[in-house]
Amino acid sequence: MDLQLKDKHILVTGASGGIGRAIVEALYEEDSKITLHVFKNIEIAKDLLRKLGGEDRLHVVQADLRKEEDVSKMFKSANDEYGRIDGLVANAGIWSPEPKLTSQLSLERWNNIIKVNLTGVFLCVKEFFKNLEKYLEKQASVVLIGSTAGSFGEAGYADYSATKSALMYGLTKTWKNEIIHFAKLGRVNTVAPGWTYTQMAEESLKDEAEVKKILQTIPLRKIASVEDIASSVLFLLSDIASGHISGETLVVAGGMEGRRLFDQKEIDVNFLKKLRKD
Numbered sequence: 001m002d003l004q005l006k007d008k009h010i011l012v013t014g015a016s017g018g019i020g021r022a023i024v025e026a027l028y029e030e031d032s033k034i035t036l037h038v039f040k041n042i043e044i045a046k047d048l049l050r051k052l053g054g055e056d057r058l059h060v061v062q063a064d065l066r067k068e069e070d071v072s073k074m075f076k077s078a079n080d081e082y083g084r085i086d087g088l089v090a091n092a093g094i095w096s097p098e099p100k101l102t103s104q105l106s107l108e109r110w111n112n113i114i115k116v117n118l119t120g121v122f123l124c125v126k127e128f129f130k131n132l133e134k135y136l137e138k139q140a141s142v143v144l145i146g147s148t149a150g151s152f153g154e155a156g157y158a159d160y161s162a163t164k165s166a167l168m169y170g171l172t173k174t175w176k177n178e179i180i181h182f183a184k185l186g187r188v189n190t191v192a193p194g195w196t197y198t199q200m201a202e203e204s205l206k207d208e209a210e211v212k213k214i215l216q217t218i219p220l221r222k223i224a225s226v227e228d229i230a231s232s233v234l235f236l237l238s239d240i241a242s243g244h245i246s247g248e249t250l251v252v253a254g255g256m257e258g259r260r261l262f263d264q265k266e267i268d269v270n271f272l273k274k275l276r277k278d
């Protein structure tokens with residue numbers, strides 16, 4: 001199926017990260033024009049340019065998405081390069097590899113994760129809508145990146161799961177009703193990956209016992225590849241493949257049911273004796 005993404009201008013944030021790079025590579029295969037956003041890792045973007053080779057269809061911008069001025073400049077640069085931005089993939093996001101129960105979670109870490117994962121996405125969507133207003137075309141697509149942490153929560157990561165829930169529920173549902181004021185057939189959806197093999201997840205996946213624990217709630221019994229996530233993002237960007245889907249979260253997690261919280265030895269079933277007596 002032709003996704004009809006040829007010549008569509010797509011801005012991908014966090015294109016220096018594992019999932020972002022896979023999205024850029026998949027879009028490149030579809031002959032899209034891509035604005036790649038990076039924060040610090042400009043070298044990775046240059047490597048990608050060298051690997052793909054098509055500088056006429058790849059434009060690199062550097063921005064700290066926590067800063068409104070940076071985000072405005074990024075959109076201006078993208079508009080100047082390829083005109084109207086037809087699709088936004090708000091992929092940039094961070095988490096701290098160190099679990100911290102809320103009683104130990106510093107306000108500094110909380111604020112930083114909120115700024116990158118939530119304020120950064122808000123600023124990008126705001127500029128994206130303004131970009132549509134100028135050109136007033138019929139179709140447009142926003143794909144946010146959530147996480148299974150947003151649906152199941154995640155002990156030790158209250159900061160991260162709060163930002164992902166906000167994207168998957170309140171913001172996807174709100175923005176799908178706002179985008180139509182700027183593009184009559186505009187759509188907003190979210191892809192929510194579960195465990196995906198990237199640098200972000202690598203540390204947690206080093207321990208095989210931990211991987212086996214994770215896989216106990218996943219019927220497909222595997223971790224996603226970055227390509228699994230990228231193909232779902234392209235599906236939601238494509239007006240031909242998903243033109244009547246808006247306000248939805250597509251969970252890409254092998255059927256994950258939730259989290260296994262305890263080992264068997266940590267569970268005491270003696271309470272049953274008391275219940276049986278009663």
Ligand SMILES: NC(=O)c1ccc[n+]([C@@H]2O[C@H](COP(=O)([O-])OP(=O)(O)OC[C@H]3O[C@@H](n4cnc5c(N)ncnc54)[C@H](OP(=O)(O)O)[C@@H]3O)[C@@H](O)[C@H]2O)c1
Nearest residue numbers: 014016017018019039040041065092093147196198200201
């Ligand atoms: N990997 C997983 O298992 C998994 C699971 C569920 C959801 N996700 C979500 O998928 C998305 C991509 O994850 P990933 O694994 O590909 O992450 P990653 O490899 O760690 O990449 C993170 C990206 O965020 C950018 N970034 C960091 N701070 C920033 C800032 N202040 N302003 C702008 N950009 C900033 C980084 O830019 P530089 O490198 O240029 O500094 C990088 O491009 C994230 O939203 C993540 O939450 C990942």
